[in-house]
Amino acid sequence: xxxxxxxxxxxxxxxxxxxxxxxxxxxxxxxxxxxxxxxxxxxxxxxxxxxxxxxxxxxxxxxxxxxxxxxxxxxxxxxxxxxxxxxxxxxxxxxxxxxxxxxxxxxxxxxxxxxxxxxxxxxxxxxxxxxxxxxxxxxxxxxxxxxxxxxxxxxxxxxxxxxxxxxxxxxxxxxxxxxxxxxxxxxxxxxxxxxxxxxxxxxxxxxxxxxxxxxxxxxxxxxxxxxxxxxxxxxxxxxxxxxxxxxxxxxxxxxxxxxxxxxxxxxxxxxxxxxxxxxxxxxxxxxxxxxxxxxxxxxxxx
Amino acid sequence: xxxxxxxxxxxxxxxxxxxxxxxxxxxxxxxxxxxxxxxxxxxxxxxxxxxxxxxxxxxxxxxxxxxxxxxxxxxxxxxxxxxxxxxxxxxxxxxxxxxxxxxxxxxxxxxxxxxxxxxxxxxxxxxxxxxxxxxxxxxxxxxxxxxxxxxxxxxxxxxxxxxxxxxxxxxxxxxxxxxxxxxxxxxxxxxxxxxxxxxxxxxxxxxxxxxxxxxxxxxxxxxxxxxxxxxxxxxxxxxxxxxxxxxxxxxxxxxxxxxxxxxxxxxxxxxx
Numbered sequence: 001x002x003x004x005x006x007x008x009x010x011x012x013x014x015x016x017x018x019x020x021x022x023x024x025x026x027x028x029x030x031x032x033x034x035x036x037x038x039x040x041x042x043x044x045x046x047x048x049x050x051x052x053x054x055x056x057x058x059x060x061x062x063x064x065x066x067x068x069x070x071x072x073x074x075x076x077x078x079x080x081x082x083x084x085x086x087x088x089x090x091x092x093x094x095x096x097x098x099x100x101x102x103x104x105x106x107x108x109x110x111x112x113x114x115x116x117x118x119x120x121x122x123x124x125x126x127x128x129x130x131x132x133x134x135x136x137x138x139x140x141x142x143x144x145x146x147x148x149x150x151x152x153x154x155x156x157x158x159x160x161x162x163x164x165x166x167x168x169x170x171x172x173x174x175x176x177x178x179x180x181x182x183x184x185x186x187x188x189x190x191x192x193x194x195x196x197x198x199x200x201x202x203x204x205x206x207x208x209x210x211x212x213x214x215x216x217x218x219x220x221x222x223x224x225x226x227x228x229x230x231x232x233x234x235x236x237x238x239x240x241x242x243x244x245x246x247x248x249x250x251x252x253x254x255x256x257x258x259x260x261x262x263x264x265x266x267x268x269x270x271x272x273x274x275x276x277x278x279x280x281x282x283x284x285x286x287x288x289x290x291x292x293x294x295x296x297x298x299x300x301x302x
Numbered sequence: 303x304x305x306x307x308x309x310x311x312x313x314x315x316x317x318x319x320x321x322x323x324x325x326x327x328x329x330x331x332x333x334x335x336x337x338x339x340x341x342x343x344x345x346x347x348x349x350x351x352x353x354x355x356x357x358x359x360x361x362x363x364x365x366x367x368x369x370x371x372x373x374x375x376x377x378x379x380x381x382x383x384x385x386x387x388x389x390x391x392x393x394x395x396x397x398x399x400x401x402x403x404x405x406x407x408x409x410x411x412x413x414x415x416x417x418x419x420x421x422x423x424x425x426x427x428x429x430x431x432x433x434x435x436x437x438x439x440x441x442x443x444x445x446x447x448x449x450x451x452x453x454x455x456x457x458x459x460x461x462x463x464x465x466x467x468x469x470x471x472x473x474x475x476x477x478x479x480x481x482x483x484x485x486x487x488x489x490x491x492x493x494x495x496x497x498x499x500x501x502x503x504x505x506x507x508x509x510x511x512x513x514x515x516x517x518x519x520x521x522x523x524x525x526x527x528x529x530x531x532x533x534x535x536x537x538x539x540x541x542x543x544x545x546x547x548x549x550x551x552x553x554x555x556x557x558x559x560x561x562x563x564x565x566x567x568x569x570x571x572x573x574x
Contacts, residue, residue, distance in 0.1 A: 019440060040440065045470075050429040050463035057433025060418060061441060080423060081460070085430065088411045088420050 001155040002029045002098055004137035010036045012141070015064060021055055023048045023069035025098070030068070052078040055093045056085035064092075070104065071097025071113030075120050075152060086150045087123040093151075094144050095120075100130070100154035100187060101240030101270065102284040112284075114270035116154060118245020121215045125149045128214040130187045134158035136169035136212065143169075143213070156188040156240075157281075161195040171213035172221050178205025181234030181264070181302045182225070186211045186247050189240045189290055196292050206236070206299060216250035226260050233263035234302040240290060243269050266298040320361050320523045325386070326353060330545045331572050332395070333382045338565040340399040342407060346555030348378040350483040350540040351450060353517045355379045358448050358479070359387060359416075361519075362526040366445050368434045370419060372427020372461075373452035373481060374408035380417070381405055389415050425458025427451055428478065432468040435476035448526070450479045454486035456503075457495050465533075469508045472532040478509075480535065481516065483542040485553045501537050509535045516540035547571060 006029060012018060013036035020037055021044045022030065034041040044051035048069060055065040067074060074097040075082065086093045097113055104111035117128035127147050131140045135158070144151050160166055167173050175190075176197050183206045185193065190210045197208050207228050213219045229235050237248035248267045255262055271288045285291055321329075329352060337345050351373065360383075363369055371380050381398065384390045390405070397403035404413045408422030419430050431449030438445040455461055468476055482500060484491050497503065504511050510530040514521040516538025525536045542556070543549025546568045560568070 042436075044467060047463035047467060049425075049460040050432070050467050053426055053429035053460070053464070054433030054436065054467060057419075057430045058437040058440075061434065061437035063437055063440065081426065081429075084420060084423055085426060 001131060001134050001137050001158060004134045005096070005141065005155055006030050006033050008138045008141040009033045009066070011138070013037050017062065018064045019058055019066070021051050021065065021067045023051050023067070023073055025069045048073050048077045049081050052081040052093070052095070053085045056081070056089065056091050059086075059091040059093045060089065066094040066096060068096045069098070070111055071099050071116055071154065072111060075113070075116050079119065082120070082150070083123050087125055090125050091150060092144070092148050094153060095151065096153045096155065098155045100156045101189065102281045103156050105281040105284055106278050108278055109273045112273065113154070114240060114273065115242050115245065117152065117214055117247075118241060120152050121245065121250075123150070126152065127218065128152045128154060130154045130212055130214065131156075131169065132158065132186070132188055132190050132210050132212065133160050133166040135166050139169035140212070154187065159188045159191040161191075164194065166191075169212060171211065171219045172225060173210045173212070174207065174224070175210055176205060176208040178202050178207060180204040180206040181232050181236060181299065182206065182229050183208045183236045183238065184211060184225075184247070184251065185209070185238040186214075187240055189238060189285065193238065193292065193295050196295060207232075211247060214247060214250065216247065216254045220254065221251070226255070226258065229255065229262060230260045233261065235262045235264070236266040236268065236295075236298050236302060238268040238290065238295070240270050240285065242271075243267065264302045266302055268294055268298060320519050321356050326356060326519070327545070327572055329356060329382050329386055331569060332385065333378050334546070334560065334565060334568055336382065336395045336398050337378060338560045338562075339396065341559050342399050343555075343557040343559040344375045344378065344407070345558070345560065346485070346542040346549055346552070347373065347452065347481065347483065348376045349544045349546065349549065350516065350542045351376050351481040351538070352379040352382070352544070353519050354450060354479050354481065354522055354538050355383045356386070357519050357522040358450070358526065359383050361523045363446065363448060366443075368418060368431075368445060368447040369416065370427045370430045370434070370447065370449040371409055371421050372430070372449055373424065373455060374420075374422030376450075376481070377405070377407060377409050380409060384414070384416060424452065424455035425460040428461045428464030429467065431476050431478060432464050432471070432473060435468065435473040436471055438475050439471075439473070444475075446475055446477070448477045448479065450481060452486070453480055453482045453484065453491050453500060454494070456480070456500060465507060465509075468533045472508065474531050474533070477526060477534045477536065480537045481540050482537050483540040485542045485551070485556060487556050489553065504535050504537070509533045511535050511537070513537045513539065517544055545572065
């Protein structure tokens with residue numbers, strides 16, 4: 001998604017008020033944006049606390065400010081700066097984290113972001129955009145204008161089935177139809193189950209939905225999704241994020257408060273920061289039961 | 303609330319200029335009264351920076367300029383200065399630290415003119431100042447930004463991040479004042495952190511460094527006005543608890559609130 005993100009930013013680089021701060025990341029990726037923005041592309045160096053606070057101050061003057069780094073360096077290192085300087089003042093700073101979930105696989109747990117939106121969404125006014133496919137990025141970038149609030153954009157690597165074209169990015173998208181349970185996914189990991197689900201006979205095929213904008217409390221699921229959950233009673237949520245602060249916890253709270261009863265529930269999520277062995281994103285997902293076999297087992301259990 | 307009511311100008315400071323001793327003395331007394339009424343401490347650090355805040359607002363900053371109180375625990379000095387400008391009223395000051403007040407113990411995020419950022423967690427002001435100054439450059443305006451830090455908060459790594467960023471961009475529209483009173487919450491700055499003196503450390507950066515008596519208001523005024531082509535850092539040599547004999551250079555007055563007896567002694571001293 002990094003390439004698509006760069007393209008989307010270049011497309012808006014004619015906005016005089018746009019300023020882009022990077023924490024020394026973007027080599028071999030963001031050079032076109034650097035060229036397009038000139039002095040408004042600022043390498044803030046290896047100093048993410050300063051980057052976020054300076055971004056807040058610049059946003060307070062009406063500038064459109066983006067900050068960019070590897071995901072944990074955008075939200076975990078400068079968490080207090082996001083809380084105090086960005087969110088307490090309701091400033092629409094855009095925080096862009098590359099490598100959401102286990103995206104930086106073999107780089108190790110310091111580079112993973114499996115607790116990002118859960119942590120950030122505890123902060124006032126914060127929204128999290130979680131694209132699932134590379135094709136979502138232009139719309140995701142444009143969405144930050146509409147939100148006009150602090151926002152975190154979690155980038156990853158889209159993993160749709162080969163030759164499959166995703167529907168236009170929306171906060172809630174329906175991907176498959178059938179008579180089976182409801183599956184709600186978020187982020188690129190959701191795309192890894194599309195082929196599996198599409199191959200299931202229609203009578204028992206899950207209704208797959210992909211969410212792209214959190215928190216659920218603020219960006220509520222559509223009535224159609226609520227009706228499907230209520231009718232079937234079985235729900236599976238899949239996300240590359242720890243259970244605490246997860247989309248699942250947000251969604252279940254929303255359903256409970258709205259009177260939608262879930263009779264059977266399964267949750268596929270990132271289970272560990274430190275497995276003790278290291279490897280690719282696919283490897284770490286498998287250790288966390290975020291793979292096709294685990295989905296088959298979860299659906300059988302529903 | 304009478305916030306913004308400019309009819310109330312307690313010190314008759316209708317024109318800009320360096321405040322005189324009687325005005326500072328009146329402000330000090332009002333500061334002590336406010337802290338005594340609310341039973342709130344943090345008095346020593348307020349008194350050490352009051353002269354500088356006073357001079358910054360009355361002699362240097364214009365309506366469009368920016369002031370960042372990085373040492374947010376000295377909110378009292380800022381509130382009192384805004385009171386002398388008629389931005390805060392006596393009623394507002396009486397609400398300090400009380401239920402329903404806008405005047406929290408540290409500057410709030412919203413609601414008070416001239417206070418743009420909630421501070422109080424140390425180590426944020428330097429970057430806030432840098433961001434404001436860089437924004438002015440990008441917006442091509444002439445806004446000035448003044449940031450006041452404590453000395454202890456230079457133990458925060460983020461303060462150095464901000465300094466590196468500001469000096470790299472040679473933000474000549476940014477002035478950083480350091481309240482160098484040598485005392486922090488639980489010790490002297492040298493006892494707590496073994497590092498070279500701040501002026502020595504700052505000389506290693508591309509800053510315009512000025513050291514002056516932080517209670518000599520004329521010197522502060524001249525330092526603020528001095529031309530610079532990069533970040534200006536004014537190290538204010540100050541006395542914690544300035545103006546109250548039993549508080550001066552005493553660490554306990556970082557946190558300690560006033561008793562009625564001590565409040566009376568302090569006021570008698572000032573009025574004497």
